[in-house]
Amino acid sequence: MAKAATKDVQTTRIAGPDFPKPYKANIDELKEFYRQMLLIRRFEERAGQLYGLGAIGGFCHLYIGQEAVVVGLQSALKKGDSVITGYRDHGHMLSLGIDPKVVMAELTGRAAGISKGKGGSMHMFSSEFGFYGGHGIVGAQVSLGAGLAFAHKYNGNDNVALAYFGDGAANQGQVYETFNMAELWKLPIIFVIENNQYAMGTSVNRASAEDQLFRRGESFRIPGLQINGMDVLEVRGAAETALEWVRAGKGPLLLELKTYRYRGHSMSDPAKYRSKEEVEQIREHSDCIEHCKALLLASGKVTEDDLKALDKQVRAIVVDAAEFAQSTPEPDPLELYTDILKGAY
Amino acid sequence: MVTEIFLPAMSPTMEEGTIAKWLVTEGDTVKPGQVIAEIETDKATMELESDDGGVVAKLMVAAGVEGVKVGTPIALIAEVGEDIQPKSSPFKGEGARLNEPLEANLVAAGKEPPLVAHPSPALADHPFQQGASITLREALRDAMAEEMRLDSRVFVMGEEVAEYQGAYKVTQGLLQEFGPARVIDTPITEHGFAGIGVGAAFGGLRPIIEFMTFNFAMQAIDHLINSAAKTNYMSGGQMGCPIVFRGPNGAASRVGAQHSQNYGPWYASVPGLIVIAPYDAADAKGLLKAAIRSPDPVVFLENELLYGKTFEVPEGDVVVPIGKARIMREGSDVTLVSYSIGVALSLEAADKLAAEGISAEVVDLRTLRPLDRDTVLASLKKTNRMVVVEEGWPQCSIASEITALVMEHGFDDLDAPVLRVTNKDVPLPYAKNLETLALVKTDDVIAAVKHVMYR
Incomplete structure (x- = not known):
């Protein structure tokens, strides 16, 4: 059985920041974290259904189980920061505040989709929200993300780039080429390894000689922190620490977020590589939304009814998005030939 | 002794x-x-x-x-x-x-030796280079320097571009004028720095990424194609990628198969890329300036054997339009279509053919994508015969593409089949005699022209 998400925490031998403390959220912040995680989960569940109905085609990678990672990290960003990730990107967009309707409409391949229906699940972008994809080639987003960080440094602002990649991408060569240059040039970038334990069907310890992925930057003098990615407050705490480090010009930092995806790698995953019991175990004991819910109720400031109301509100947003995504028109055939080049030659 | x-x-x-x-x-x-x-x-x-x-x-x-x-x-x-x-x-x-x-x-003898070791004109004296006879490598450098003076978003990144002054001396003097923040030496890590360049372009900068040669860009080709060329389309027009990938392409001299390949046909097959392959210094400068100003990703294919050649370059801020071929030499009997160093062979062949009473028109494609079909077809209409000259392999070549273009759109203008004159269909050998056999030659062009002239 693969290692489940853990609360054991570790840091690298390279001098870095002190190990982060969990974020002390006020009740409004905690409610907002809960709402965002719930929105992602309900959105993804609906996307899975629409895939089953044939309304969504191709590859569709769901984020269910990993919600605390993007919500904890991205709630700490400021205007002008850049975010880039791989193909499991729906949650990253929703957490940035992008309208669920245009995300869902992209999944159904409609003109109102955020990429006009030309990108699909794996290729979504928003110049308005500083979201740079949505990349289908495993690992490409890491060097692209360092390019975004390079631009921040070149322009002399104190913005940072957040480059997410998985435990699978962590074995790609260009990741290490990028680590080298990012540290050499002290680029303002946080490398976020979303370790959901499986690269498609291959568990981390079957694919990685060093399976403690937060150590992967050590040869490049990049400090790393291993964080429980199933607790939104621990993630947010790590985000605060990492952003302070990187914004201060100390160069890149590596965060390994130990998390878990409940669904298959993509919709066509037969899931032969792990047991149902393993998934159930994590769902029951480590689920990020249930954990957050328990914190809210324990505070005494939020009631079951409050949460039911919130749930209803989130469901309505997702129903609207799904309805919109199925009724809004497909792209005009003339769109076939637009957006290939920006210039006229 | x-x-x-x-x-x-x-x-x-x-x-x-x-x-x-x-x-x-x-x-x-x-x-x-x-x-x-x-x-x-x-x-x-x-x-x-x-x-x-x-x-x-x-x-x-x-x-x-x-x-x-x-x-x-x-x-x-x-x-x-x-x-x-x-x-x-x-x-x-x-x-x-x-x-x-x-x-x-x-x-x-016996006197102080004159110190004229660095004849390059002082870079910062004039915003634009004066008209002069300069080498192609100087023309490329001038194009970059001029655009860097005009636009602070433009920077140069690559192996040995800064302190070494360019592996082929193309970036000579840029570090001294623009400093290390804009002229950046990278480790030997093509895949990584190509990705960083593309990311920087997404982030609003205007990178010029130098590959020491395009042979090494094969390590990075995923970023040229999947990241640079396709993202604007996949984002519904949100993510432009104004970047120039440049460096020497094609055979150099006795450097063997891994260092001697023409990637023009590879990149020219990709929608979302601009592909430019200039022949002379004026074009190298004017087209590189256009490439740097373009909002799209440009693959700019230079030729090492042409770097040291001297050509007239016009004075001032001359930008050569992308996507327009030019008639290098007027003729009436046959059209020679070529690009990059193939133009030199075509011009030489045209000279020799003229002595035999054959008037060859030479078309320099300049841009391989978008391809200037109109100029090619108009020349064919005039001469009714065509030979395509390419320093590269024959299969799936630019020559193949021109041939298909003529089949589809110029068939009625043809008095003879189009012929391709290219390198031999082999990896480029090292031995001098074998290398000479493998590379396209002026005599091959002349023979092909005589064939289509039925002479």
Whole structure:
């Protein structure tokens, strides 16, 4: 059985920041974290259904189980920061505040989709929200993300780039080429390894000689922190620490977020590589939304009814998005030939 | 015994050089391995060591004399106390300038050597280069420098572009004018820095990414195609990628198969890319300026063998439009279509054909994508015969594409089948004779023209 998400925490031998403390959220912040995680989960569940109905085609990678990672990290960003990730990107967009309707409409391949229906699940972008994809080639987003960080440094602002990649991408060569240059040039970038334990069907310890992925930057003098990615407050705490480090010009930092995806790698995953019991175990004991819910109720400031109301509100947003995504028109055939080049030659 | 020191070849393509500075004078005693001169080559300033020890009997070429051919004797080293009797050079008669430096040496003898080692014009004196006869590598450098002066978002990144002054000296002087924040040496890590370049373009900058050669860009090709070329489309027009990937492409000289490939057809097949392959210095400059200003990703394919060639370059801020071919030479009997170094072969073939009464029109494609179909088809309409000349492999080549274009849109104008004249369909060999056999040649062009002329 693969290692489940853990609360054991570790840091690298390279001098870095002190190990982060969990974020002390006020009740409004905690409610907002809960709402965002719930929105992602309900959105993804609906996307899975629409895939089953044939309304969504191709590859569709769901984020269910990993919600605390993007919500904890991205709630700490400021205007002008850049975010880039791989193909499991729906949650990253929703957490940035992008309208669920245009995300869902992209999944159904409609003109109102955020990429006009030309990108699909794996290729979504928003110049308005500083979201740079949505990349289908495993690992490409890491060097692209360092390019975004390079631009921040070149322009002399104190913005940072957040480059997410998985435990699978962590074995790609260009990741290490990028680590080298990012540290050499002290680029303002946080490398976020979303370790959901499986690269498609291959568990981390079957694919990685060093399976403690937060150590992967050590040869490049990049400090790393291993964080429980199933607790939104621990993630947010790590985000605060990492952003302070990187914004201060100390160069890149590596965060390994130990998390878990409940669904298959993509919709066509037969899931032969792990047991149902393993998934159930994590769902029951480590689920990020249930954990957050328990914190809210324990505070005494939020009631079951409050949460039911919130749930209803989130469901309505997702129903609207799904309805919109199925009724809004497909792209005009003339769109076939637009957006290939920006210039006229 | 008197030993002659010859100007050595210091790079695969070096044909001539300049003695930037003598570090010894006649009568000095030198030890084996002592540096006796600085030699300015087409790529760098290098130190020349004496293999033997002895007394400098004669300096035969003055410092500052340009265009000294490789193999020219430049100094005599005698044994201590020996009478100096220069031998006849095995290269006599080959270097046309042999006597000139000797005379110059007489004048310079015993005097301070003139210091004209760096003839490049001062970079920052004028925002735009004055009209002049300059090398293609200088034209490329001027294009980058001018655009960097105009737009602070433009920067250059690549291996050895800064402190080394460019592996092929194309970025010479840029570090000195623009500083290390805008002229950036990278580790040897093509995949990584190509991705960083594309990311920086997404982030609003205007990167110029130099590949030491396009052979090494194969390590990075995912970013050129999947990241740079496709993202604007996949984002519904949100993510433009204004980036230039440039560097030498195609065969150089005796560097073997892995360093000698023409990637024009590869990149030209990809929607979302602009692909440019200039022939002369004026185009290299004007098209590179256009490439840097383009909002789209540009693959800019240079040719190492052309870097040292001198051409007239017009004065001022001249930007050559992307996507427009040009007629290099008017003709009426046959059209030769080519690009990059193939244009030189085509022009030479046209000259020879003219002597035989055949009038060849030469079309320089300049841009491989978007391809200027109109100019190609208009020329065919005029001549009714076409030969495509390409320094590259035949299968799935630009020549194949032109041939298909003519089949689809110019069939009725054809009086003979279109012929492709290309390199042989083999990896480029190292041995001099085999390399010559493998590469496209002027005589092949002439033979093909005669074939389509039924002569």
